[in-house]
Amino acid sequence: MSLLKVDRLSKSFGASRAVDGVSLEVQPGEIYGLLGPNGAGKTTSISMISGLLQPDAGEVLVAGHSFAADPQKAKRIMGVVPQELAIYEELSGRENLEFWGRIAGLSRNDARERTRELLAALTLTDRGNDPVKTYSGGMKRRINLGCALLHRPQLILLDEPTVGIDPQARQNILEFIGQLRATGTGILYTTHYLEEAENLCQRIGIIDHGRLLAEGTLPELQERLGGDRVFVMEANFENTAPDAWPGFRERFRIIQKSDRQLVVSAIGTRDPSDCLRELLSLPVRVENVTLKRPSLNDVFLQLTGRELRE
């Protein structure tokens, strides 16, 4: 049984459709990455899943039970880590954790004990009694994460938990999230960092303009481009129309085209050297051709026609 099942979730704000029929599932012990640029609908989706926003349509099931039928029961199963640092800066890390533990339903003693464990797991024991306002950005992010974990949730919703921190701090958090997954926790992880989705997530959903464009494992998504390689050609493509080249559309899929670059993948299973020979015989003076493994960015490019970082 899925820990989280989201079925055709939709939400509009006035005339703007923020989320449009998003469906996904998160299994126990799985990190599901919801990848998309800013404004794609990731946070709106999380807000609906966690009960902050009422969906216009669709349903959320948590551990097989409808969220709408019993929100409090669903919330006891969930831990939500918001994108912003939703913590009390004037209180210490320990006080923050204990407070959120009691709010999650723990007794005073259990909250204290769990806080001790989490401070150790987040490598913050030494600074636990200092006010959070004296922490570095990475330490605040760790406390922000820990505040959602006091009640040992089976399902964790992480909304861009590494925004605005240095690479070392980010690595620490990603390792910690990996450890959570190893305990069987299901995690829905939104991000706009390609590397995080590629390295951390077992399955990835690509979202843009509120719609889930594709989902699957990384190899499955790469497969959409026609295999495990793409060709990056450099030449003057100004005033050229590749679609008009004889036989080109039948043999190659255009992922991206600019005045100086054409990124394509081969259609069907063909020998890369044959593909290369065909590309060099095109009616354009090719200055360079690079063969590489397709990245999530290439998948995103192919799906949306623009780079994720744009």
Added chain:
Amino acid sequence: MKRILDIGHTDLRLFLKHPSAFIWLFLVPFGFMYIMGAANSGPGDPYNRKPPVLIENADTNFLGRMLLSELSAQNMGLLDPTNRESAARVIQIPADFSENILALKQSKVKFRKRDGSAESDAALIQIRLVRALVAMNSHLLEAGTDTNSPGIFTESKLHAILAETNPVSLHTRFAGRKPVPSGFYFSLPGNLVMFLMMNLLIFGGSTVAAERRNGVIRRLMVMPVRRGEIVAGKIYGLMLLGAVQIVFFLTVGKFIFHVSLGANLPAVALVLLVFAWVAGSFGVLVGSIIAAPDRVSGLCVMASLLMAAIGGCWWPLEIGPPLMKTLSLCLPTGWALQALHQLISFGADLSAVAVPLAVLVGFGLAANALAARFFKS
């Protein structure tokens, strides 16, 4: 319930950690209480006022001194000659006062008005002067008719008569309508109501607005806690802050400014806690409606000052036009102050403030319902 207490206790801890908390909870209120109390103070208590009077005694003989002690016994607020500017009236005892009386002649004591002094003060002084003169004549009559040495008026004889217990005593109190509370009896409840409303509005409103901006409210709402529990926890935290302010005011009022809090301290505490609930609910409501914490603070300062002025915290409503009194009934500050004056200054009991309390509860329920309605993430 447990979560409501947790939210409230944490909020109180956060309020008290705020750098400006001690200034606005303790320092500024103390200063206002002192300044307004001193500025509004009249001599004596409201039920037995002692308007200041200056005695110019030109008589060096014992009957002049005897009249002075009789005036003092009549509860006259006698002034030191160096304070003559603050006197409401002047009484002049002529140099030949003793000489004329001992010669069985009439002597005229002058009673002079001072410019700008109140007629009501003059009336009080005049009554006490007449009573002192009547008492003095009675003593003279008693001495003059003494069967052992009739017609002889000696200082020792008169002192012996004065020392005897008077077989007839008269106790007087302020009659007619209730007196206007003055001095610290006015400034204590006035400032307490004003600062409770101001601090709970500002701390409540700006905290809710700031927590909504930094995501803490959103985080609370994704936890297994109901929206009503969050609102109740926020209001409970503000009531705790109000309790800190109330204890400070009552302690300072009683032990530093020597305000008698009346026989109904539990009733005073009840009125104040209900008022703190009203103000806290308004604070949460303002923070729920207005997004920017800075705008919340500005609005709350203005609103609380306006409510304080119209509610009668700055000056007694009795000295204003009837419209002001009517307007004060539209505000919780007016009802709270009315109840506190009844309990502290007029010695009323809880039953006498049932109506103001019921109105305050009405304000609280309405503000509570609106705060719960508009509270959002």
